[in-house]
Amino acid sequence: ILNVEQSPQSLHVQEGDSTNFTCSFPSSNFYALHWYRWETAKSPEALFVMTLNGDEKKKGRISATLNTKEGYSYLYIKGSQPEDSATYLCAFRITGNQFYFGTGTSLTVIP
Amino acid sequence: DAMVIQNPRYQVTQFGKPVTLSCSQTLNHNVMYWYQQKSSQAPKLLFHYYDKDFNNEADTPDNFQSRRPNTSFCFLDIRSPGLGDAAMYLCATSARGEGRETQYFGPGTRLLVL
Numbered sequence: 001i002l003n004v005e006q007s008p009q010s011l012h013v014q015e016g017d018s019t020n021f022t023c024s025f026p027s028s029n030f031y032a033l034h035w036y037r038w039e040t041a042k043s044p045e046a047l048f049v050m051t052l053n054g055d056e057k058k059k060g061r062i063s064a065t066l067n068t069k070e071g072y073s074y075l076y077i078k079g080s081q082p083e084d085s086a087t088y089l090c091a092f093r094i095t096g097n098q099f100y101f102g103t104g105t106s107l108t109v110i111p
Numbered sequence: 112d113a114m115v116i117q118n119p120r121y122q123v124t125q126f127g128k129p130v131t132l133s134c135s136q137t138l139n140h141n142v143m144y145w146y147q148q149k150s151s152q153a154p155k156l157l158f159h160y161y162d163k164d165f166n167n168e169a170d171t172p173d174n175f176q177s178r179r180p181n182t183s184f185c186f187l188d189i190r191s192p193g194l195g196d197a198a199m200y201l202c203a204t205s206a207r208g209e210g211r212e213t214q215y216f217g218p219g220t221r222l223l224v225l
Binding site for chain 1: 115142152153166168201203208213215216219
């Protein structure tokens with residue numbers, strides 16, 4: 001079983017603040033790193049799929065970076081809004097269709 | 112809209128009584144996955160189908176079985192649910208199971224075992 005860790009477990013930020021959180025994964029057998037946003041009572045929604053060391057992806061106010069050599073990815077949210085409140089999950093993929101998820105970071109944005 | 116549908120959203124069963132959870136997709140994807148997420152834990156892959164090829168994770172208990180009668184539908188059967196099987200069960204799909212593909216998830220079925 002591969003260990004994927006996310007930190008912090010939860011955080012509360014004020015509307016307008018920028019924030020970031022971390023996904024740590026094994027640096028060997030890397031195939032891809034996925035980020036998802038999961039709002040309560042909805043389906044997890046894909047944010048990014050990252051495959052190359054040094055990858056940077058951006059979607060609106062959300063961006064992510066990837067360091068496969070040291071085994072981490074950062075997710076950044078600029079100018080947090082209440083609608084950003086969700087659990088953010090990362091999933092580490094090795095070859096084949098094997099995915100290992102972290103426990104998620106629960107973000108609450110306070111208006 | 113193309114999507115992944117899971118029914119029911121909530122399922123209550125009795126200890127030891129077989130239960131089936133269903134997943135359907137309108138995306139025409141080759142790969143379908145079942146995950147189990149227990150409270151405060153990470154989603155854990157139970158198994159996946161690539162077309163009709165079934166791929167079981169090594170640590171998935173025998174109590175969990177799956178069927179995929181056609182491209183659109185996939186079922187999770189729990190033969191004798193125990194209290195420890197209470198969890199959120201997520202179904203997901205991907206087009207061809209390749210590296211850059213994302214997974215598309217259903218909203219999940221929350222199973223309660225009494």
